[in-house]
Amino acid sequence: MAKERNKPESGERDGKTGRIVSRLLLVILIFAVLFFMYSLSVSLRFYEVVITVYYCLLGAGIIALFVLYRGVPTKATDPADLPDEWDQNMKESYLEDEKKRRAAAKIIAMFVFPLVLVVFVDLVDLYFGDVIKRLFPFIWK
Numbered sequence: 001m002a003k004e005r006n007k008p009e010s011g012e013r014d015g016k017t018g019r020i021v022s023r024l025l026l027v028i029l030i031f032a033v034l035f036f037m038y039s040l041s042v043s044l045r046f047y048e049v050v051i052t053v054y055y056c057l058l059g060a061g062i063i064a065l066f067v068l069y070r071g072v073p074t075k076a077t078d079p080a081d082l083p084d085e086w087d088q089n090m091k092e093s094y095l096e097d098e099k100k101r102r103a104a105a106k107i108i109a110m111f112v113f114p115l116v117l118v119v120f121v122d123l124v125d126l127y128f129g130d131v132i133k134r135l136f137p138f139i140w141k
Contacts, residue, residue, distance in 0.1 A: 026110060027110055030110065031113075034114050034115060037050060038050060038051070038054070038121075054115055054118060054119060055119065057111075058112065058116065061111060061112040061115065064105075065108055068104055068105040068108070069101070069105055076095075076098060076102070077094070077098055082094060082095075
């Protein structure tokens with residue numbers, strides 16, 4: 001006999017989908033705020049200050065992610081993969097520390113990704129802005 005899976009009803013979301021949607025909306029909101037400040041700085045002539053701050057924050061965020069993930073992000077450490085010389089308290093301490101680092105990295109990543117997009121838009125405008133303005137004169141005036 002096949003097991004019945006608990007499927008949410010059509011009007012309900014399961015917890016994981018709701019978290020993903022809320023994080024995506026938060027990232028979009030952060031992007032909107034950062035891009036608004038970037039656009040405002042371009043129009044009010046304090047662009048250099050804002051973009052310098054964005055580049056510094058982006059660099060610091062990438063370094064922080066690299067440090068918190070201890071290199072390239074992979075799966076969480078399996079307790080069986082930890083050294084046998086470690087006692088149970090050391091293993092639990094390490095796994096708890098890893099959980100905290102991953103949680104902090106997720107928060108930082110929610111700011112780094114929108115910053116990457118804003119910097120990308122800035123670089124495209126910097127290098128290809130004239131071409132884009134000639135091709136699409138109705139977008140920029």
